[in-house]
Every structure is written in structure tokens, then in C-alpha cells.
Amino acid sequence: MDLPDSFLAIILTLVLAVSALGGVALVALGFPGQLLMPLIAGLLWLFPLPDGALLLSGGDIALLLVIAGVAELIEGLSGMLGSRRAGGSIRAALGAVAGGLAGGLLGTFLIPILFVGSIIGLLSGTFLGAFLAEKSLEGDVERSLGVGTAALIGRIVGVVIKGSTSVGMLIFLLVRFLGY
Numbered sequence: 001m002d003l004p005d006s007f008l009a010i011i012l013t014l015v016l017a018v019s020a021l022g023g024v025a026l027v028a029l030g031f032p033g034q035l036l037m038p039l040i041a042g043l044l045w046l047f048p049l050p051d052g053a054l055l056l057s058g059g060d061i062a063l064l065l066v067i068a069g070v071a072e073l074i075e076g077l078s079g080m081l082g083s084r085r086a087g088g089s090i091r092a093a094l095g096a097v098a099g100g101l102a103g104g105l106l107g108t109f110l111i112p113i114l115f116v117g118s119i120i121g122l123l124s125g126t127f128l129g130a131f132l133a134e135k136s137l138e139g140d141v142e143r144s145l146g147v148g149t150a151a152l153i154g155r156i157v158g159v160v161i162k163g164s165t166s167v168g169m170l171i172f173l174l175v176r177f178l179g180y
Contacts, residue, residue: 103125
């Protein structure tokens with residue numbers, strides 16, 4: 001028994017929607033989950049419907065990859081840029097990045113509440129990494145607090161941008177698929 005193409009399109013849309021939601025969830029955990037969406041979309045592009053119809057174009061996949069890459073870059077560098085904007089050292093900027101990575105991983109295990117531990121760890125790690133790195137150079141607690149706070153604010157902005165692009169990519173994919 002052959003399945004109608006419209007039924008297959010619906011199934012593929014659901015697969016992509018669920019994977020896109022998984023990608024949004026990974027973003028909330030501090031991982032590069034927005035890359036999951038163009039990856040799954042690319043796999044679906046490789047396997048067209050039986051009638052030869054493609055649910056997405058190669059241009060759609062390229063656009064999603066560019067958006068995902070830029071969002072990841074912004075989020076990854078946001079704490080670093082925040083600390084530098086406040087006059088922090090290169091060491092503080094690198095401390096913000098390293099602290100965010102370490103904090104995100106530790107937070108996931110130390111506070112095993114879905115999304116909460118990762119976000120708390122990511123943000124507190126960004127602050128502590130920048131603060132401790134700047135304090136190790138300057139010794140001035142007040143200045144180091146300012147650099148750490150700026151790194152934290154930068155990281156929050158980066159996380160919001162990354163999360164927003166993930167939701168935007170999900171909406172883009174759903175509109176594309178529903179328009180099939």
C-alpha cells in the first residue's frame with residue numbers, strides 16, 4: 001500500500017518540527033541546538049517525496065546554516081564582548097568564555113532541573129570567569145565586578161539572540177512545510 005505524498009509530507013513536517021523543538025531545547029541548555037534544524041532539514045532535502053517534490057530548497061538549507069552559524073558565533077562571543085566593552089582584559093574575555101562553558105556543564109549536573117541548571121551555570125560561569133580573570137590581573141574587586149557584570153549582561157543578550165533565532169528558524173521551517 002502506497003502512502004499519499006501529502007501524508008508523507010505531514011510526517012516529515014512533524015519529524016522536522018519535533019527535531020526543531022529539540023534544537024530549541026538544546027539551545028536553552030547552552031548547546032548549539034540550532035544547528036540541529038539545518039542538519040535535519042538537509043537530511044530531508046536529500047530524500048525527496050516519492051513524487052520527486054522537495055520540501056525545502058538548497059537555498060533554504062544554506063540560509064538556515066548561515067543563521068545558525070551566526071547565532072552560535074554571537075552567543076559564544078557575547079560574554080567576551082561584554083567584558084571587553086567594560087574595559088576588561090583579554091584574560092577576562094577568555095575567562096568569560098571558559099567560565100560559561102564550564103558553568104554550563106557543571107550547572108547541568110549540579111542542578112538537574114531541565115534547562116534551569118544549565119542556564120544558571122552558563123550565566124554564573126560567565127560572570128565568575130570574567131571576574132576571577134580580571135581580579136587576577138588587577139586585584140581591584142570593584143573593577144572586576146564591573147567586568148564580570150558586563151560579561152554576564154553580554155551573555156544574557158547572546159542567549160536571547162540565539163534562542164530567538166532558533167524559534168525563528170522553527171517558524172520558518174513550519175511555514176515552508178505547511179506551504180508544501
